[in-house]
Amino acid sequence: MPFYDEKSLDVMIDADQIAARVAELGAEITDAYRDRGELVLVGVLKGSFVFLADLARAVDLPVDIDFLGVSSYGDAEESSGVVRLTRDLSRPIEGKHVILVEDIVDTGLTMQYLLDMFATRKPASIEVASLLHKPARSKVDVPIHYLGFTIEDAFVVGYGLDMGGKLRNLPFIGVNRAEGRPW
DSSP states (O other), rough: OSSSSSEEEEEOOOOHHHHHHHHHHHHHHHHHHHTTTOEEEEEEEEHHHHHHHHHHHEEEEEHHHHHHHHHHTTSSOOSSSEEEEEEEEEOOHHHHOEEEEEEEEESSHHHHHHHHHHHTOOEEEEEEEEEEEEEGOOOOOOOOOOEEEEEOOOOOOOOOOOOBBBBBTTEEEEEESSOOOOO
């Protein structure tokens, strides 16, 4: 018996679809960075950790992996619009090729904040990989160079995305079937 209520959760993107798309993104990154120099994948915590782990294994190049913690949601379902750095990188990125790995880009405010901040650290290049994009909620346009899926405006969980810290460990992207919450 699953740990979540199957009657209240619909699968939006199943585990096989995610695995196939992550493999494609890994191949794209491998081709793009084959002869460009040192590549650093920076996971935006906490939501990106599952996507980052699978993506890193799908990239057929030596990569450095680091993490950055930001908060703009807390336990809410909508971004507050205020980005707070909760954990900085452990090593400098100057002169390195950086891919920021995010679970979802919706308003774009967090990613824009990170792109602006990282630009001051003088990387050789900086690009964005995001598992999901929710364009209906965009407040600023940010370039997503490696995109898994574009989704409708729905609150989603699973594969690293959470609801109040829970459901990150679902192997798929799910959406609450009913309008009422909490789950």
